[in-house]
Amino acid sequence: MSGATYDAAGVSIEAGDAAVQRIKPLVRSTFRPEVLGDIGSFGGLFALSNRYRDPVLVSTTDGVGTKAMVASAAGRFDTIGIDLVAMCVDDLVCQGAEPLFFLDYVSIGRLEPDMIERLVGGVAEGCRQAGCALIGGEMAEHPGAMGAGEFDLVGFAVGVVERSEILDGSRVEPGQALVGLASPGLRSNGYSLARHVLFERAGRRLDDPAWPEPGAPTVADELLRPSVIYAPTVAAIAGQVQVNGVAHITGGGIGGNLNRALNAHTDAVVASDSWRRPRIFDELARLGDIEAAEMAKVFNLGIGMVVVVGPDDVETAVAVAADHGVEAWAIGTTVAGTGQVQLR
Amino acid sequence: MSGATYDAAGVSIEAGDAAVQRIKPLVRSTFRPEVLGDIGSFGGLFALSNRYRDPVLVSTTDGVGTKAMVASAAGRFDTIGIDLVAMCVDDLVCQGAEPLFFLDYVSIGRLEPDMIERLVGGVAEGCRQAGCALIGGEMAEHPGAMGAGEFDLVGFAVGVVERSEILDGSRVEPGQALVGLASPGLRSNGYSLARHVLFERAGRRLDDPAWPEPGAPTVADELLRPSVIYAPTVAAIAGQVQVNGVAHITGGGIGGNLNRALNAHTDAVVASDSWRRPRIFDELARLGDIEAAEMAKVFNLGIGMVVVVGPDDVETAVAVAADHGVEAWAIGTTVAGTGQVQLR
Numbered sequence: 001m002s003g004a005t006y007d008a009a010g011v012s013i014e015a016g017d018a019a020v021q022r023i024k025p026l027v028r029s030t031f032r033p034e035v036l037g038d039i040g041s042f043g044g045l046f047a048l049s050n051r052y053r054d055p056v057l058v059s060t061t062d063g064v065g066t067k068a069m070v071a072s073a074a075g076r077f078d079t080i081g082i083d084l085v086a087m088c089v090d091d092l093v094c095q096g097a098e099p100l101f102f103l104d105y106v107s108i109g110r111l112e113p114d115m116i117e118r119l120v121g122g123v124a125e126g127c128r129q130a131g132c133a134l135i136g137g138e139m140a141e142h143p144g145a146m147g148a149g150e151f152d153l154v155g156f157a158v159g160v161v162e163r164s165e166i167l168d169g170s171r172v173e174p175g176q177a178l179v180g181l182a183s184p185g186l187r188s189n190g191y192s193l194a195r196h197v198l199f200e201r202a203g204r205r206l207d208d209p210a211w212p213e214p215g216a217p218t219v220a221d222e223l224l225r226p227s228v229i230y231a232p233t234v235a236a237i238a239g240q241v242q243v244n245g246v247a248h249i250t251g252g253g254i255g256g257n258l259n260r261a262l263n264a265h266t267d268a269v270v271a272s273d274s275w276r277r278p279r280i281f282d283e284l285a286r287l288g289d290i291e292a293a294e295m296a297k298v299f300n301l302g303i304g305m306v307v308v309v310g311p312d313d314v315e316t317a318v319a320v321a322a323d324h325g326v327e328a329w330a331i332g333t334t335v336a337g338t339g340q341v342q343l344r
Numbered sequence: 345m346s347g348a349t350y351d352a353a354g355v356s357i358e359a360g361d362a363a364v365q366r367i368k369p370l371v372r373s374t375f376r377p378e379v380l381g382d383i384g385s386f387g388g389l390f391a392l393s394n395r396y397r398d399p400v401l402v403s404t405t406d407g408v409g410t411k412a413m414v415a416s417a418a419g420r421f422d423t424i425g426i427d428l429v430a431m432c433v434d435d436l437v438c439q440g441a442e443p444l445f446f447l448d449y450v451s452i453g454r455l456e457p458d459m460i461e462r463l464v465g466g467v468a469e470g471c472r473q474a475g476c477a478l479i480g481g482e483m484a485e486h487p488g489a490m491g492a493g494e495f496d497l498v499g500f501a502v503g504v505v506e507r508s509e510i511l512d513g514s515r516v517e518p519g520q521a522l523v524g525l526a527s528p529g530l531r532s533n534g535y536s537l538a539r540h541v542l543f544e545r546a547g548r549r550l551d552d553p554a555w556p557e558p559g560a561p562t563v564a565d566e567l568l569r570p571s572v573i574y575a576p577t578v579a580a581i582a583g584q585v586q587v588n589g590v591a592h593i594t595g596g597g598i599g600g601n602l603n604r605a606l607n608a609h610t611d612a613v614v615a616s617d618s619w620r621r622p623r624i625f626d627e628l629a630r631l632g633d634i635e636a637a638e639m640a641k642v643f644n645l646g647i648g649m650v651v652v653v654g655p656d657d658v659e660t661a662v663a664v665a666a667d668h669g670v671e672a673w674a675i676g677t678t679v680a681g682t683g684q685v686q687l688r
Binding site (some may be wrong): 058069100144 | 380391394398399401402409411413435436438439444445448449479480485486496499500502595596632641664
């Protein structure tokens with residue numbers, strides 16, 4: 001029996017080095033002037049501009065849930081990184097922050113440089129869309145714990161906001177308007193239920209049409225549709241009109257997220273028929289016999305972000321969103337209340 | 345067939361809410377005055393002191409590798425979070441940064457509030473040791489992808505350093521001294537090899553003695569020994585003497601990490617017999633018939649951190665470390681060279 005080595009134990013340092021070489025140009029493509037040093041130091045360095053009087057750092061971490069399992073099953077690794085960035089940076093803008101930098105963590109059953117390049121390529125694309133620098137990351141090979149094509153992606157984002165500009169619900173008042181930004185698909189939430197319904201209950205396969213209609217996307221296309229990154233759109237709206245609150249619609253749906261942008265004396269009333277609901281949600285409800293309340297709790301139902309503006313600013317907000325390629329609708333109003341979301 | 349729900353699909357929102365309630369006091373126990381708001385907002389808020397003239401943010405992400413699998417197998421979840429914090433914050437101090445805040449990501453097969461409480465309790469303990477605030481985190485339930493007692497932990501740390509104080513290798517000169525800080529165990533590196541050797545080659549079980557001697561720790565005790573968090577010790581040394589470089593010894597060993605603290609005209613010469621090597625490393629080498637070069641590449645061999653100081657400052661550095669409960673040794677010197685580490 002020959003001596004044990006790390007490689008024989010399933011961890012390939014050489015494959016890791018090869019993967020690092022492949023992702024270097026992708027990572028550098030995201031750099032902003034504030035990034036110091038280069039890849040390979042112990043930590044990522046980001047010089048904070050001194051234009052802030054009283055800077056508050058805002059940070060968040062998130063993953064892509066079991067959307068990763070769909071990507072594994074479909075062997076499509078190039079856009080799930082966009083979803084990861086969306087999940088993180090779009091939480092930052094809810095508190096008024098500008099995304100500055102991002103780090104990713106990839107755990108993988110067997111480190112394949114090509115797969116890593118695609119995964120991190122998606123992260124880099126997301127960072128470019130969000131305008132933040134990808135300044136660090138980690139690849140962890142977990143032989144035994146995961147199969148060869150399996151992976152998990154975790155992201156961390158840091159942004160900055162002037163203390164006086166933090167969105168904390170205090171600017172929300174009765175009589176304001178809710179502008180909903182369109183989500184063309186599931187984003188990264190509700191995948192355990194969607195997979196259960198589509199694959200276990202309905203017996204669909206990834207390359208089946210997502211619904212019975214000529215020209216329908218495949219189940220894989222629909223489930224792997226990249227998340228919209230709203231941060232630049234929200235920043236552009238805030239550049240034109242006063243934004244009073246922002247809510248990123250993730251797990252918990254509109255009801256479980258919009259409340260976080262409110263305060264104790266204001267409710268939000270949302271008209272559920274005020275936007276175009278993507279077909280996939282109707283298919284899921286139908287195939288899974290899912291009650292409307294459960295659908296609204298688990299899925300975004302076509303609204304990925306809600307921005308609270310003054311009633312006279314709706315038109316401008318919708319137009320700015322359109323300029324950024326994001327459809328938007330007036331989906332409700334705020335009224336006197338207790339911090340609840342009323343879905344109607 | 346009744347309608348599908350998220351809970352039936354394996355994701356328990358109620359268990360998640362229960363876990364959040366349990367970890368709230370743990371998380372709050374780490375707060376520093378700079379933390380704004382409380383748990384439950386979209387992002388964690390940290391007000392950056394304005395005492396910095398030219399602040400540079402340093403950030404890092406890391407996991408605990410397959411040490412998590414040992415913790416799962418042993419059913420011991422309360423200290424692996426300390427390892428997580430150690431892996432992250434001790435990278436920050438290599439660039440001269442003070443750790444400010446931390447976020448954790450827990451992915452888990454089945455969300456059990458008690459297990460989450462232990463895992464996050466370890467993270468909070470690590471954050472208190474490191475002096476950084478735990479200001480955010482995410483729990484992801486991955487039914488199907490992981491078994492009930494399986495988990496992965498990912499950490500993310502942000503620190504700050506004055507631009508003029510960044511450790512980038514430029515202060516290292518020939519004739520300086522290498523002070524090694526003791527690591528009593530494997531830290532979080534080399535676990536795939538250690539598990540392979542102990543469990544597959546040697547057929548050991550978790551509750552077997554780690555070596556054949558009365559009073560020996562069990563394999564589980566030895567493999568789950570919490571990582572020392574060196575950040576406060578390094579900061580204390582830097583408060584007493586000039587620190588020219590710092591290297592966190594993780595995967596790659598001394599040779600693969602100390603080089604990152606050097607510059608292109610200086611080598612480090614390390615005397616491998618200059619510190620007390622913990623018994624576990626000898627056992628691993630013996631049981632696995634692992635060559636010395638492979639041992640040095642995979643494991644820390646008893647040195648978890650190397651601090652480069654002036655030759656006259658060694659005594660002070662060692663004494664300060666002792667004050668923090670960390671044994672330290674002069675383990676070598678720097679000489680004219682090309683940025684290489686010479687292990688002798």
